Structure formats: C-alpha cells, structure tokens
Amino acid sequence: MHSSSFLRLALILGLLSAIGPFAIDMYLPALPAIGSSLAADVGAVQWTLTAFFLSLGAGQLLYGPISDMVGRKPPLYFGMVLFALASVGCALATDVQTLVVLRFLQGLGAAAGMAIPRAVVRDLHTGNEAARIMSLLMLVFSVSPILAPLVGSGVIALSGWRGVFWAVALASVAGLALVYGALKETRPPAQRLESSLGSALRSYGVLLRDGHFLGLVGIASTALAGFFVYLAGSPFVMINHYGLTPTQYSLAFSVNAAAFFGAAQCTALLGRRFGLVNVVKGAASASGVVMCLLLAYYLAGGDQLWVLIGLYFVASGFMGLVIPTTSVLALEKHGAIAGTASALMGTLQMLGGALAMAIVSLFANGEPLPMVVGMASGALVGVLLTWATLGGYAQGPSAAEAR
Template sequence: MHSSRFFKMALILGLLSAIGPFAIDMYLPALPAIGQSLGADVSAVQLSLTAFFLSLGVGQLLYGPVSDMLGRKPPLYFGLVVFTAASVGCATATNIETLIAFRFIQGLGAAAGMAIPRAVVRDLHTGNDAARLMSLLMLVFSVSPILAPLAGSAVIAVTGWRGVFWAVTLVGLAGLVLIYTMLDETRPVSERVESNLGSALRAYGVLLRDTHYLGLVFIGSSAMAGFFVYLAGSPFVLINHYGLTPTMYSLAFSVNAVAFIGAAQFTGTLGERFGLVHVVKMAASASGVVMFAMLAYYLAGGDQLAVLMVLYFIASAFMGLVIPTTSVLALEKHGAIAGTASALLGTLQMLTGAAAMGVVGLFSNGKPLPMVVGMATGALIGVALTWGTLGGTPSSAPKQQHC
C-alpha cells in the first residue's frame, strides 16, 4: 500500500476508534461534579462509566458478524446514529439513573467504532504491516486520552458537565460525515457470500475453542483491565485525595497517554527486528515488574503522587507495545472472520475491564491503594498469561502477507 494511503487509512480508522474513548475521557474530569449535581455517591457515578464499558463490550459481538455479512460501512452508520442520539439523552439527564441508562445505550452505539476498524486493518494487512498500521491507528486513537480530558475541563469550566455530552454529540455527527466521505468499503460482496447468522455462531465457536487466540486476547485484556481501574479511580484519587484541579488532573492523565502512544509507534520496527511474540513477552513482563514495584510501595505505606505518576508512565509505555501487538497476533489466522474475531476480542477486553472496575469499585474509598491493587493485579495476570500462551512460541518475526 502506498505510504500516503497507509497514513490516510490509519487516520480515518483511528478517529473512528477514538469516538467511544473520547466519550469516556472527556467526561472523566466531570465525575465529581456529576455526583454533586445529581446527588449521587461515588459508586453510583462510577456505575455510569461501568455501564458504558459493558455495552461497549457486548455491542461488539453484534457489530462484528454483521460487518462480515453486510460490509464494514453499514453497521458503522447505524452505530454512530445510536451513539449521537444517546449523547443527547445524557446531556439532558436529570438524575443518575437516567444518565446510566443513556450511557449504556451510548456505549452500544460506540461499539461499532471499536470492533470494525480492527477488522478493516485485517482486511488490508497481516504481520508487521498490520502491526505498523495498528500502531498508527493507536497513535490517532490515543490522542483521545491526551486531548479529551483537557477539552472536557475547558467545556466544564464554561458550560458545566452537560456541555461535555453536547460536545460528544457533535463528535458523533462528525464521525458520520467521516464515514460517508472518506472510508472505502474493504469487505467486498464476494467475501460476504457465506457470511450469515449460522456462520457467525460457528465462527464464535471456533474462536472460543482456540486457546491460542483466547490467550492473546486475555493478555491484552489484562493490560486493559489495569488501565480501566485507573480510568475509574484516578479522578477521585488525583482530584480528591491528592488535591489536583480538574485541569491539572487532565494534564496528569495525558502524560500516561503520551507514553502509550510513543511506545506503540515502535511495534512495527521492534517486530521486524525481534519478532512480535518476543515483543509481547518482553513488554508484558516489564510492565508486571513495574506495577509490582508500585504495589509494594503503597503496601509499605508510601503515598507520593510523583511515585504513582512515574511508575505508571513507565508501565503505560510497555502497555503501548502489548495491546496493539496482541491484537495483531490474535487476528493473524482469522482473516476470513476478521469482523467476528475483532468483535470477540473487543468484547472480552471491555468485559474484563468492566469486571475489574466493578470489583475494585466495591473497595474504593478515594485513596490510592485499592486502585493500585487492581492495576497491579491486571499486570501480573497478564505476565502469567503471556508466558502460559507464548512461552514456547518461536519469537521470529511472522512472514508478511497481504490480503
């Protein structure tokens, strides 16, 4: 693929993938304000985040097979229409129960932008080319946790927390325009002939029996789970416990995204030199060591924000190597059902993250330790899964293939 078209595709897919995360990251600085405005406690406000993640995960199970049957673009249109309409509902919610309900619907719509772009990558490439495109996609995708909290803080300062959801509504409309004007269909009619409900169910059966695929999916899921725990807990820990303003919190949150983005851009190069499998082994193990050090620090009574920020910055960099690379490896052998495989991958990641947030939320007290325990647990489970799944796998770079 010509380099300019390569970068154009990464930009389009990254922006579509970022719509759902943008709806998360932009309202993180508003969580304490939402609780005060709607008279809800911390756990109820966090439930609005958990509900979004649950539907974002479950919804992908539908969009993946549908995109194999109907092509990639029709379900993208449908999903973004649902997302946009639900965003209006969130903006006008008068109680926490209504907000939670609309956040759930909003997540169902956003799920299209999470599942389908990965399938498009697999439609076009495998191997190191796929890793390179996926890392570029992650570059654009990861702009969300850098810019969204800052944008959210600015919007909140001017309009209050409801303005965040009106802004997200505009983002949904922009996504619809982007699909119509710039995204080409990558699933030809000839490849959809044998795709139907029965084949989708059979495909899920194949994937659920593929222990190597599931191992790779849960390596990425474990890394994501630790991040989701941080996502849910950090506004209360950094703002209420450490005393940061919403704007300062947004900057602190963005620092970790920079580490993730920067490291992700080396996946293609490192994959060519050492092999994608070896990259995952090294990065997951290093992330586990760093997170174990953070856990030991807090268990020993430490409570310095600088330690939390520095260690999580390093861990985020290693996660930037793990998450896109495991996605590429998981889809490598499932090109014929890429939409379904991508959907199951995304669903399991989101459900794992939502479960981790829910469990840690039961112990949340606004202090760092419960959050750190959840983050470190995700990283250490990821290490165990990495060596259990890839311990005996050759680390040579996979041969590049083109669809």
C-alpha cells in the same frame, strides 16, 4: 500501500475508534462534579463508566458478524447515529440511574467504532504491515486520552458537565460524515456470500475453541483492565485525595496516555528486529515488574503523587507495546472472519475491563491503594497469561511474520 495511504487510512480509522473513548476521557474530570450534581456516591458515578464498557464490549459481538455479512460501512452508520442520540439523552439526564442507562446505549453505539476498524485493518494487511498500520491507528487514537481530558476541563468550566455530552454528540455527527465521505468499503459483496447468522455462531465456536487466540486476547484484556481501573479511580484519587484541579488532573492523565501511545509507535520496528511474540513477552513482563514496585510502595505506606505518575508512566509505555501487537497476532490466522474475531476480541477486552472496574468500585474510597491493587492485579495476571500462551514460541507464530 504507500505511506500516504497508510496515514490516510490510519487517520480515518483512528478518529472513528476514538469517538467512543472520547466520551470517556472527556468527562473524567467531571466525575466528582457529576456525583455532586446528581447526589450520587463514588460507586454510583463509577457505574456510568462500567455501564459504558459493558455495552461497548457486548455490542461488538453484534457489529463484528454483521459487518462480515453486510459490509463494514452500514454498521458504522447505525452505531454513529445511536451514539449521537444517546449523547443528547445523557446531556439531559436528571438522575444517576437514567445517566447509567443512557451511557449503556451510548456505549452500544460506540461499539461499532471499536470493532470494525480492526477488521478493516485485517481486510488489508497481516504481519508487520498490520502492526505498522495498527500503531499508526493508535497514534491517531491517542488524541482522545491526551487531549480529551483537557478539552473536557475547558468545556466543563464553560458549560458544566452536561456540555461534555453535547460536544461528543457533535463529534459523532462528524464521524458519520467521515464514514460516508472518506472510508471505502473493504468487505466487497463477493466475500460476504458465505457469511450468515449461522456462520457467525460457528465462527464464534471456532474462536472460543482456539486457545492461542483466547490467550492473546486475555493478555491485552488484563492490561486494559488495569488501565480501566485507573480510568475509574484516578479522578477521585488525584482530585479529591491529592488536591489537583480538573485541569491539573487532565495534564497528569495525559502524561500516562502519551507514554502508552508513544511506545505503540515502536511496535512494527521492534517486531521486525525481535519478532512480535518476543516484543509481547518482554513488554508484558516489564510492565508487571513496574506495577509490583508501585504496589509495594503503597503497601509500605508511601503516598507521593509523583511516584504514582512516574511508575505508571513507565508501565503505560510497556502496555503500549503489548496491546496492538497482541491484536495483530490474534487476528492473523482468522482473516476470513476478521469482523467476528475482532468483535470477540473487543468484547472480551471491554467486559474484562468493566468487571475489573465493578470489583474495584466495591472497595473504592477515594484513596490510592484500592486503585493500585486493581491495576497491579491486571498486570500480574497478564504476565502469567503471556508466558502460558507464548512461552513456547521463540519467534512469531505466523507465517507472515516469519517471511
């Protein structure tokens, strides 16, 4: 595939993948304002994030097998329509309980854009080529956490937090048009003949018995869990505790996101030089060390914002190497059921993140320490899973990578 084709596909898939996260990142600066507007405490407002991630994860279990059975595009149509309708409902919500329910439905729609693009990548590529396009996809995807908080701050300043949901509803309409006009079907009818509900259940059984697949998914899941804890806690910590304005918070958040997605662009290059497995082992271990330093600093009584931003910037860079690489390795042996495998991967990642946020929200008080404990815990579990899963591999486990 020529470079222009790589970039075009990455642009399309990245924008589709980013629509759901855009609905998260864009309204992060408004979380304190939502709490005030709806008379809800910190924990209740954080449940609007948790509910979104729960459905974002669970919904992928449906979209993946369905995309194997009917093709990649029809489930994307359904997901974008559901997302748009739920976004309008969120904009009109008058209490936090209703907002939580609508955020759940919104996440269910967004799940299509999370599961199916990874399956499309696997339909077309494996090995370092897949890592290359996955990293390009993440570069486009990076528009969300880098720009969305800034855009959200502007929208909030002009129209309040409800304006954010009107904006993402429009974004989903644009995504629907993109699927219709620019995305080609990569799962032709001939490849769907053996796909059915029964085969999907059997495929999930195969995947759940594959310890290597589950280990790779677990590595990415724990890295994302720490990031989701940061997503939920950082608005309250940085705005309420450290006194940043919503715009300043957006800039601080964007710095960490830039490190994550900037590093992700090096995955294919490093994979060719060292092997994808060695990239995961080195990056996951380094991220764990950095997060231990951050935790030790706060346990010792430190409370400087620049330390939080600086150390998490470094850790985010290492996580940017881990997540796309583990996704490629996990899907590589399951090309025939790529949609189902991608769905299970996304589900476990999102549910892990939602569980981490729910646990940390029980201890959330607007101070940095509970958030940092949750972030560091995810990184350390990830290190243990990395060496338990990949410790025996000197090179890559895949034939494609070996070639």
